[in-house]
Amino acid sequence: MSKWMEIINLEEGFPNGEEAVGKLRSGLRSAKSRGVIFVKVIHGWGSTGKGGGIKRAVRRELPKLREDGHLREWIQGSDWKVVDKTYLKWYEKFPELNRDQDLNRNNLGITMIKIR
Numbered sequence: 001m002s003k004w005m006e007i008i009n010l011e012e013g014f015p016n017g018e019e020a021v022g023k024l025r026s027g028l029r030s031a032k033s034r035g036v037i038f039v040k041v042i043h044g045w046g047s048t049g050k051g052g053g054i055k056r057a058v059r060r061e062l063p064k065l066r067e068d069g070h071l072r073e074w075i076q077g078s079d080w081k082v083v084d085k086t087y088l089k090w091y092e093k094f095p096e097l098n099r100d101q102d103l104n105r106n107n108l109g110i111t112m113i114k115i116r
Contacts, residue, residue: 004096005038006031010054017057024058028070028115037094037116045077045108058111070115077102077110090114 008027010020024041031039043054065071075086081104082088091097102110 003034003036004094005040005100006036007040007042009042010058011042011044015054017053020054021057021061024061025065025070028065028113032070032115035116037114038090038097039071039113039115040100040102041111041113042109043111055109062111062113072114072116074114075112077105077107077112080104080107080110080112 006027008024008031010023015023020043028039041058043058045052045055059076062071062074066073073086075084080087080100080102082091082098087097087103097103100112
């Protein structure tokens with residue numbers, strides 16, 4: 001495995017929610033095929049005045065992606081903290097997660113995903 005975590009920036013290119021979800025699905029498939037374990041999704045939180053359409057679309061899609069086998073679980077940026085139960089479970093096997101710059105920052109514009 002060459003890389004244990006990657007970033008998918010859904011804001012790049014200013015897509016609408018539907019386009020962003022397609023980009024997310026494609027990015028997760030690609031990362032999974034290369035053995036990546038975690039993906040940080042940058043979806044923004046609506047600070048541009050568009051109301052966080054990408055963020056809402058991603059959050060609606062996450063349960064479907066899990067059902068389809070594209071991911072195992074996720075943590076919203078607001079919960080990406082060392083006290084979160086899911087984080088603690090991930091950290092036991094991957095202590096490198098504590099080096100993530102968004103950890104404990106209440107970043108509403110990201111979602112952390114475990115795909116394997």
